[in-house]
Amino acid sequence: MQRKRFIAGAVCPQCQTQDTLAVGQEEQVEVVTCVKCGYRQRQSDPPPAASERQGEGIIGIFHPD
Numbered sequence: 215m216q217r218k219r220f221i222a223g224a225v226c227p228q229c230q231t232q233d234t235l236a237v238g239q240e241e242q243v244e245v246v247t248c249v250k251c252g253y254r255q256r257q258s259d260p261p262p263a264a265s266e267r268q269g270e271g272i273i274g275i276f277h278p279d
């Protein structure tokens with residue numbers, strides 16, 4: 215059984231497409247794969263993009279008058 219979860223906002227370093235990167239488990243190691251171009255990166259390597267946290271601080275900002 216293979217589980218994959220997409221990384222919201224992540225850009226593939228190879229084809230430069232957004233929201234095509236998915237994280238899956240292979241041999242006990244998390245592997246990031248691009249569903250568009252087939253790019254693969256093991257989790258032990260540097261992350262492809264740090265944009266996963268993008269917008270995180272914005273959601274919490276709320277200023278009631």
Ligand SMILES: [Zn+2]
Pocket residue numbers: 226227228229230231234248249250251252253
């Ligand atoms: Zn790609």
